[in-house]
Amino acid sequence: DVQLQASGGGAAQAGGSLRLSCAASGFTFDEYAIGWFRQAPGREREGVSSIAHTTGATFYASSVEGRFTISEDNAKNTVYLEMNSLRPEDTAIYYCAACVGNSCPLTRFVSWWGQGTLVTVSS
Secondary structure, three states, rough: OOOEEEEEEEEEEEEOOOOEEEEOOOOHHHHHHEEEEEEOOOOEEEEEEEEEEEOOEEEEEEOOOOOOEEEEEHHHHHEEEEOOOOOOOOOOOEEEEEEEEOOOOOOEEEEEEEEEEEEEOOO
């Protein structure tokens, strides 16, 4: 079974940091990019960042570029999202997902979703 296990959410103050983890299993990791999406109350789910396992190609939404860093541990099939300089507008449920290919920027490209993890940033 495909599993995308997201963890690491929580509460942070504005300017603080959190690290999310996504442990992937049950599919051929080499053929996919792992991405992070988020959904704030009343808003559509949006792509935040992704990384391709084979090429290391990364994608960042303009709203997080320079503040968030995506990385992976190949041995653990785990992708991390280091979130720094957090802002209240980063508050959302964060989901990890797998997309075929080298990027995972849009929901329509997602093959599988993991469960969400809540990130709350207070001012």
